[in-house]
Amino acid sequence: xxxxxxxxxxxxxxxxxxxxxxxxxxxxxxxxxxxxxxxxxxxxxxxxxxxxxxxxxxxxxxxxxxxxxxxxxxxxxxxxxxxxxxxxxxxxxxxxxxxxxxxxxxxxxxxxxxxxxxxxxxxxxxxxxxxxxxxxxxxxxxxxxxxxxxxxxxxxxxxxxxxxxxxxxxxxxxxxxxxxxxxxxxxxxxxxxxxxxxxxxxxxxxxxxxxxxxxxxxxxxxxxxxxxxxxxxxxxxxxxxxxxxxxxxxxxxxxxxxxxxxxxxxxxxxxxxxxxxxxxxxxxxxxxxxxxxxxxxxxxxxxxxxxxxxxxxxxxxxxxxxxxxxxxxxxxxxxxxxxxxxxxxxxxxxxxxxxxxxxxxxxxxxxxxxxxxxxxxxxxxxxxxxxxxxxxxxxxxxxxxxxxxxxxxxxxxxxxxxxxxxxxxxxxxxxxxxxxxxxxxxxxxxxxxxxxxxxxxxxxxxxxxxxxxxxxxxxxxxxxxxxxxxxxxxxxxxxxxxxxx
Numbered sequence: 401x402x403x404x405x406x407x408x409x410x411x412x413x414x415x416x417x418x419x420x421x422x423x424x425x426x427x428x429x430x431x432x433x434x435x436x437x438x439x440x441x442x443x444x445x446x447x448x449x450x451x452x453x454x455x456x457x458x459x460x461x462x463x464x465x466x467x468x469x470x471x472x473x474x475x476x477x478x479x480x481x482x483x484x485x486x487x488x489x490x491x492x493x494x495x496x497x498x499x500x501x502x503x504x505x506x507x508x509x510x511x512x513x514x515x516x517x518x519x520x521x522x523x524x525x526x527x528x529x530x531x532x533x534x535x536x537x538x539x540x541x542x543x544x545x546x547x548x549x550x551x552x553x554x555x556x557x558x559x560x561x562x563x564x565x566x567x568x569x570x571x572x573x574x575x576x577x578x579x580x581x582x583x584x585x586x587x588x589x590x591x592x593x594x595x596x597x598x599x600x601x602x603x604x605x606x607x608x609x610x611x612x613x614x615x616x617x618x619x620x621x622x623x624x625x626x627x628x629x630x631x632x633x634x635x636x637x638x639x640x641x642x643x644x645x646x647x648x649x650x651x652x653x654x655x656x657x658x659x660x661x662x663x664x665x666x667x668x669x670x671x672x673x674x675x676x677x678x679x680x681x682x683x684x685x686x687x688x689x690x691x692x693x694x695x696x697x698x699x700x701x702x703x704x705x706x707x708x709x710x711x712x713x714x715x716x717x718x719x720x721x722x723x724x725x726x727x728x729x730x731x732x733x734x735x736x737x738x739x740x741x742x743x744x745x746x747x748x749x750x751x752x753x754x755x756x757x758x759x760x761x762x763x764x765x766x767x768x769x770x771x772x773x774x775x776x777x778x779x780x781x782x783x784x785x786x787x788x789x790x791x792x793x794x795x796x797x798x799x800x801x802x803x804x805x806x807x808x809x810x811x812x813x814x815x816x817x818x819x820x821x822x823x824x825x826x827x828x829x830x831x832x833x834x835x836x837x838x839x840x841x842x843x844x845x846x847x848x849x850x851x852x853x854x855x856x857x858x859x860x861x862x863x864x865x866x867x868x869x870x871x872x873x874x875x876x877x878x879x880x881x882x883x884x885x886x887x888x889x890x891x892x893x894x895x896x897x898x899x900x901x
Contacts, residue, residue: 462497465490481758482516484508484536488758496765501752501898503715504882505536505595521575521593530570530577532593539593541577544569549579550591550598551619561600562617563589564681578603584612594883599730604700607692613685614702618673626673626680631725631809634671643804649726650704652686655697658733659829660777661876662741665696703730715751715862716881716896717803720744724808732884734896736792737867737876739777745870748879749797749806751862752898754853759900766901767850769794769820771865772894774839775878776825784836785825785877790868792842792877793821796849797861814864820844821868825877841894842877850900 461480468490469476475489475498482488484505489498507516520533523541530541542548546567551560563582567589571578575593582589583602590601602614620636624644627637633647648671656664667690674681690696718728718735722744728734736748750769778786785791801812822842830837844865852858867875882895 462490466494470494479516482507483753483756483758485753486756486758496901497762499759499900501754501900502882503750503752503896506895508534508536519595521595523572523575523577523593530572532575535593536596539598541570541591542567542579547617549589549616550577550600552597554621558619559621560619561591561682562619564615564617583614584608587612599703599883601701601703604686604691604698606698607696611685611688612691613683616682617676618680618682620680633725634673635804646727646729646803646806647725648682648704650684650702651723651726652690652700652702654700658775658878660775661735661737661739661744661746665690665693669702715803716749716883717806718746718748719806719808719811720746721808726808727803727806728881729803729806730883732881734771734879734881735876736865736879737777738870738873739876740872740874743872745867746876748865749801749812749862750865750896750898751797751860754850754860754898754900759854762854762900764847764851764854764900767846768899769844769846769863770841770897770899771844771877771879772839773824773826773842773877773879774828776827776836777874777876778825779874781874783827783830784834785823785875787823789823790875791821791823791825792844792865792875793818793868794844794846794849794863794865795819796852796863798859800861812861815849817848818868819848820846842879846898850898854900 459480462478465476465478469492473492475491478488478490478497481497484507485502487500487507489500491498505519507518509515510517517534519535521535522533523530524533525531530543532539538553540548540551540553542550542563544567547563547565549561549563549567551558565582567579567582569580571580577591579589581587585608586604586606587608588603588605590603592599592601600616604612621644623639624636626634627641629635629643629647631647633649635643635647636645638644650669650671651666652669653666654664657666658664667687669684669686671682671684674683684702686700686702691700716729716734718731719726720735722742734748735746738745776783776785778784779789795818796815797812798815799812806812822844824836824842826836826838826840826842828837828839846863849863853860879896880894884895
């Protein structure tokens with residue numbers, strides 16, 4: 401595969417959702433960016449992980465897939481080599497495989513027949529209950545008149561969120577359940593199903609007339625309780641005091657925050673945990689002055705991820721200099737790059753599982769990171785990244801990290817060598833006559849790091865995307881994260897993807 405921009409043929413979308421914002425930054429060394437082809441390509445198919453695993457020649461399933469691929473001239477799936485986060489295809493050349501890796505589960509094996517089935521986060525009625533259709537950790541949502549908001553049936557038992565008063569009639573749209581006025585008049589509760597976990601949001605549709613306090617009783621994983629980080633932030637910990645989830649960092653964000661790093665208004669929200677009897681409650685009150693500020697555009701959203709409560713742990717996040725204590729594990733979008741007005745720096749962290757036995761013995765011919773870019777900022781205040789600018793590049797991370805501890809103030813080490821630079825950037829809000837007025841995949845060629853992980857057995861701690869260079873200038877990109885499920889789901893979802901040939 402050549403380094404290029406990939407077009408999906410899908411029209412740009414004009415609806416976006418605000419979510420919890422956090423960002424991460426690391427110092428990286430500079431390297432030149434590879435050339436970028438200007439013409440769009442057909443809709444991407446899973447890229448080729450040119451791998452010839454040991455014993456492949458004697459694998460009947462693989463041989464059959466290669467034979468079918470050769471006859472049809474099209475890649476053929478090899479389900480025997482699938483994992484929850486990886487799909488594999490046999491190439492028509494009869495010797496190479498193509499692997500598509502994701503940061504979170506995209507499919508699950510049916511225990512009854514062993515077939516792989518795609519994740520489906522749509523909310524359905526099953527056995528008289530509201531549930532996510534097909535997700536790794538089963539989710540059940542509250543119905544009218546109950547005080548149960550959402551629960552996840554995990555390995556450590558049932559965990560989740562509740563409310564202090566009976567819920568109203570829920571409104572379902574795709575993978576989201578909205579409870580209108582559940583907190584206060586014109587203040588909704590929204591829960592979004594994820595592949596492995598959920599995201600809960602408090603949404604202020606209009607400016608409130610006074611202070612609003614949110615109380616969410618918690619059902620916690622067995623053996624856990626809330627403690628504090630050295631910075632004084634709430635964090636779920638086990639009996640030994642070890643972190644079991646990311647610190648609670650809440651941010652109230654208005655409707656313009658996601659538009660660009662220098663638009664919109666946000667305000668930190670201090671949370672505390674109070675215990676009534678045996679039940680802990682998450683309690684927070686957004687700043688009244690912020691909510692009353694006429695410069696704040698409604699709706700205002702405060703979001704949180706289920707990983708606090710034992711749900712799936714995201715392996716894509718972003719942190720930034722201007723928000724040093726938080727990471728973006730709950731957001732449906734990722735941001736990398738720099739600004740001039742606020743002098744902010746943002747970095748995206750991603751981790752793909754390349755330790756799967758299915759990749760053992762593979763020889764990496766090519767590896768590309770696909771990031772779906774829908775907003776960007778370029779030199780001189782442009783709405784789009786400039787092909788003549790410096791762009792965004794990738795670097796291999798060399799120490800462990802997780803969303804339990806990741807923040808601007810706590811960053812893993814990196815290799816010190818950048819690769820896969822890409823200068824392009826798209827923005828669906830740009831002048832329709834502009835070449836960049838659309839959404840499209842940006843490709844970063846990451847051969848060196850993929851070979852290090854797969855061929856050389858270097859520990860895989862993931863990668864970071866950052867600006868070239870990180871000086872005060874307009875050079876940023878926004879991408880969909882694995883938490884973004886689209887509207888409706890499935891059908892419009894472009895999570896970060898590592899394609900290995």
